[in-house]
Amino acid sequence: MSATAVVDVGCGTGQLAVELARRGHEVTGVDPSPEMLEVARRRDGGDLVRWVEGDASCLGSGEYDLALMSGHVVQVITDNDHLRATFAALGRALRPGGRLAFDSRNPVARVWHQWTPDRSRQALADGVEVWFQDPRSHGDLVTFEIHFAFPDGTKRVSHNELRFRSYGWLTRALAEAGFQVDPVDHDEPDLIFMATSTRRRRVAALRIDASPDGEWLAAVVFDSLETVTVPITGLDTTEVLQRLRDLDVPQELVLAELEQLNLGWSARDEVRQRSQADMADWRRLDKERREQLKRDFRRGHD
Numbered sequence: 571m572s573a574t575a576v577v578d579v580g581c582g583t584g585q586l587a588v589e590l591a592r593r594g595h596e597v598t599g600v601d602p603s604p605e606m607l608e609v610a611r612r613r614d615g616g617d618l619v620r621w622v623e624g625d626a627s628c629l630g631s632g633e634y635d636l637a638l639m640s641g642h643v644v645q646v647i648t649d650n651d652h653l654r655a656t657f658a659a660l661g662r663a664l665r666p667g668g669r670l671a672f673d674s675r676n677p678v679a680r681v682w683h684q685w686t687p688d689r690s691r692q693a694l695a696d697g698v699e700v701w702f703q704d705p706r707s708h709g710d711l712v713t714f715e716i717h718f719a720f721p722d723g724t725k726r727v728s729h730n731e732l733r734f735r736s737y738g739w740l741t742r743a744l745a746e747a748g749f750q751v752d753p754v755d756h757d758e759p760d761l762i763f764m765a766t767s768t769r770r771r772r773v774a775a776l777r778i779d780a781s782p783d784g785e786w787l788a789a790v791v792f793d794s795l796e797t798v799t800v801p802i803t804g805l806d807t808t809e810v811l812q813r814l815r816d817l818d819v820p821q822e823l824v825l826a827e828l829e830q831l832n833l834g835w836s837a838r839d840e841v842r843q844r845s846q847a848d849m850a851d852w853r854r855l856d857k858e859r860r861e862q863l864k865r866d867f868r869r870g871h872d
């Protein structure tokens with residue numbers, strides 16, 4: 571993979587974000603938890619990543635090639651409207667054609683049935699023991715406890731909830747947020763989603779000006795703050811409209827900018843006259859075609 575701008579949303583303690591930064595990507599790690607981010611910042615290589623405390627709504631527009639939500643972050647976002655807003659914000663944060671990848675446990679596999687002390691107990695580093703307990707499902711919401719036992723005898727319990735959304739729900743929400751979803755293997759215990767942002771970049775501003783060497787240049791500024799400069803020879807209205815249409819600049823914006831230049835002629839009138847001329851041409855051709863059809867019809871009956 572070539573160097574890309576990546577955002578890791580719900581980056582937690584930043585393991586993946588740092589690993590990607592080490593491979594030459596420009597990485598932003600986002601998480602609402604200051605405690606998680608503190609660990610991430612202190613991690614070896616933590617200075618390679620830009621850390622942001624917050625959620626996807628903190629991200630700008632059109633800045634990233636790839637957005638990741640790993641470790642079932644979408645399930646931690648239990649509120650459906652919040653997840654829809656997260657997808658919409660990621661659609662804006664990605665460049666047109668940018669990719670989103672995330673995982674979510676498949677409700678069909680009912681993995682929470684295994685979240686019992688005997689089936690989930692694990693020994694962590696430094697003699698800490700951890701296990702899951704008391705899983706309960708309420709529709710697609712599953713609540714459960716995580717227990718920690720420390721070597722000095724202290725115990726901690728955290729109360730958690732995760733939403734197990736179906737393949738269909740997630741696919742629909744992504745489509746509503748403007749993503750095109752790759753085929754997903756929906757029999758797997760983990761649903762792995764890859765989707766492409768279909769949002770088109772929007773033009774924020776247009777400026778047409780003479781360059782120092784007397785050429786005309788159009789500068790198009792997009793909502794991502796990306797700027798594209800195109801040379802325009804001779805300020806021919808049709809050529810200017812065509813060049814800028816290729817960059818998604820609305821015709822009205824081009825005409826307004828050309829009017830500003832006080833060229834001594836009106837680009838708007840020129841377009842109007844041209845379309846009237848085209849309409850007259852079209853009427854003439856249509857009349858000729860119908861007369862030809864009538865002649866052919868008569869000939870067929872002679």
Ligand SMILES: C[S@@+](CC[C@H](N)C(=O)[O-])C[C@H]1O[C@@H](n2cnc3c(N)ncnc32)[C@H](O)[C@@H]1O
Nearest residue numbers: 579580581582602603606625640641643646647
């Ligand atoms: C299970 S951890 C996953 C961490 C990391 N992605 C990984 O794979 O190890 C879930 C993370 O999502 C974060 N989170 C919770 N709500 C979030 C939200 N609305 N937007 C982004 N991240 C959120 C939590 O703070 C937590 O760090």
